[in-house]
Amino acid sequence: MALYALLGFAAGLPFYMFSTVLTLRLQAHGVALAVIGFFAWVQLLPTLKFVWAPLLDRYSIPGFGRFWGKRRGWIMLAQLGIFSAMIAMALTAGDASLAITALFAVLLAFWTTTLEVAADAWRIELYPTQDEQGPIVAANLWGYRTAMVAAGSGALIVADGAGWVAAYLVIAVAAFLPFPLLVAMRPDGEGGGGRWVGLATGLVASLVILGAAALVTAAVGWAALSAAAGLGIGAGSNVTPYVLVLCMVPFLAMGAALPWIRNAAPTSRLRTSTVLGPYVDFFWRYGAGALLLMAFVSLYRMGDVLALNLSKPMIKGLGYSLTQIGRADSLVALVASMAGVGLGGWLATRWRMTWLLALGAVVAAAGNFGFVWLAHQRVDEALLYVSTAADQFGNGFAGAVFVVYLSLLVNPRYPGAQYAFLTGFAFLLPRLLAGAGGTMVGAIGYDGFFLLSGIVSLAAIPLLPLLARVAARPEDHA
Numbered sequence: 001m002a003l004y005a006l007l008g009f010a011a012g013l014p015f016y017m018f019s020t021v022l023t024l025r026l027q028a029h030g031v032a033l034a035v036i037g038f039f040a041w042v043q044l045l046p047t048l049k050f051v052w053a054p055l056l057d058r059y060s061i062p063g064f065g066r067f068w069g070k071r072r073g074w075i076m077l078a079q080l081g082i083f084s085a086m087i088a089m090a091l092t093a094g095d096a097s098l099a100i101t102a103l104f105a106v107l108l109a110f111w112t113t114t115l116e117v118a119a120d121a122w123r124i125e126l127y128p129t130q131d132e133q134g135p136i137v138a139a140n141l142w143g144y145r146t147a148m149v150a151a152g153s154g155a156l157i158v159a160d161g162a163g164w165v166a167a168y169l170v171i172a173v174a175a176f177l178p179f180p181l182l183v184a185m186r187p188d189g190e191g192g193g194g195r196w197v198g199l200a201t202g203l204v205a206s207l208v209i210l211g212a213a214a215l216v217t218a219a220v221g222w223a224a225l226s227a228a229a230g231l232g233i234g235a236g237s238n239v240t241p242y243v244l245v246l247c248m249v250p251f252l253a254m255g256a257a258l259p260w261i262r263n264a265a266p267t268s269r270l271r272t273s274t275v276l277g278p279y280v281d282f283f284w285r286y287g288a289g290a291l292l293l294m295a296f297v298s299l300y301r302m303g304d305v306l307a308l309n310l311s312k313p314m315i316k317g318l319g320y321s322l323t324q325i326g327r328a329d330s331l332v333a334l335v336a337s338m339a340g341v342g343l344g345g346w347l348a349t350r351w352r353m354t355w356l357l358a359l360g361a362v363v364a365a366a367g368n369f370g371f372v373w374l375a376h377q378r379v380d381e382a383l384l385y386v387s388t389a390a391d392q393f394g395n396g397f398a399g400a401v402f403v404v405y406l407s408l409l410v411n412p413r414y415p416g417a418q419y420a421f422l423t424g425f426a427f428l429l430p431r432l433l434a435g436a437g438g439t440m441v442g443a444i445g446y447d448g449f450f451l452l453s454g455i456v457s458l459a460a461i462p463l464l465p466l467l468a469r470v471a472a473r474p475e476d477h478a
Contacts (some may be wrong), residue, residue, distance in 0.1 A: 278411075344400030
């Protein structure tokens with residue numbers, strides 16, 4: 001549990017730096033609200049982790065993997081990636097070029113997600129049952145949310161006093177602290193050549209991989225910006241209709257492919273493929289129920305995701321300072337979040353999952369409605385604490401329950417890939433819509449936006465009775 005609290009801490013520190021903290025940094029530099037909304041699409045990268053997750057199940061990092069094992073090797077590489085991306089974001093904290101800002105934010109999101117994929121796969125391998133998952137998920141999320149609070153509050157307080165460069169440098173150093181501890185841990189692989197040979201080989205390999213990732217990201221980003229310009233999409237465009245169309249594409253594609261998947265034999269290339277096999281297996285096991293599962297997971301955390309990027313700009317616009325927001329995001333948010341996570345993890349060992357998921361949706365919605373309430377109150381730091389506590393408790397509770405539920409859907413043969421797919425899809429549609437959040441606020445105001453986000457959280461509840469009837473198909477064998 002201590003190890004997974006540490007892994008959660010290492011993954012949680014960078015998250016706010018490419019999401020909430022970045023939105024406030026852009027707002028401080030006069031970037032338009034619609035463009036700030038577009039930066040929410042940086043968070044789409046974690047939803048696409050299923051693209052590279054099979055590589056983490058199949059390959060090891062040279063040097064690191066041989067001495068410390070496959071999972072820890074990927075974790076160490078990811079930590080180096082997080083540190084380098086955070087330093088780059090610090091050195092470009094003036095946001096003179098939004099394209100450069102986006103490049104390093106995407107790289108930070110990529111390596112943060114890679115760390116999570118490796119840690120989640122290891123967790124599912126070690127603790128496959130619901131009783132085991134509850135406590136270990138709670139420990140992991142305690143570490144994760146402690147780090148998010150430390151990054152969110154600490155970065156804002158530092159930025160208010162010493163500027164954005166200092167804020168990103170401080171969090172970069174803190175995010176790198178687990179790396180030497182991992183190096184000092186006992187070997188988990190063959191350990192050939194010794195610890196220092198493994199470390200040196202791993203560092204050289206990491207340098208090559210980090211450089212390649214940066215070049216690929218830059219090329220893809222340039223192509224995406226060129227395509228958007230060619231379609232006439234810019235900062236003043238209303239992108240919501242395009243996003244709603246994109247949201248329907250995954251469901252149509254999955255529905256069309258389902259008949260072929262269900263009839264696939266055990267020896268079919270669809271099911272034995274290293275790249276596609278883990279995902280085909282999920283649809284083969286659940287059949288038409290997989291579409292219901294995907295609809296549910298895409299709705300369940302949508303309200304929280306919609307609120308994440310624009311809650312802090314709204315609070316700043318009400319008249320609160322960065323230091324006041326940072327104080328609210330420190331002890332208040334930490335205690336409320338850990339209480340929510342702890343209660344959710346504890347109840348996961350005692351309650352039926354259907355009831356837990358319903359309760360999680362209700363408390364998450366209450367947190368979103370709290371922002372509507374705050375917008376109609378006088379500027380008072382105590383009231384900000386109340387709103388923040390409600391939001392963080394709901395997020396923590398719903399998040400813990402959701403992680404346990406998704407972990408139980410996974411086939412233990414493909415823990416990394418399938419969990420990455422489920423969590424990625426769970427946030428794909430919400431983050432697509434979140435990118436249009438700035439234009440939505442322009443149309444319906446902050447009140448309407450946060451009211452809508454709360455209602456969306458409750459929309460998953462009617463699916464729960466149908467969800468309870470979905471069962472996995474027994475595996476066949478060649």
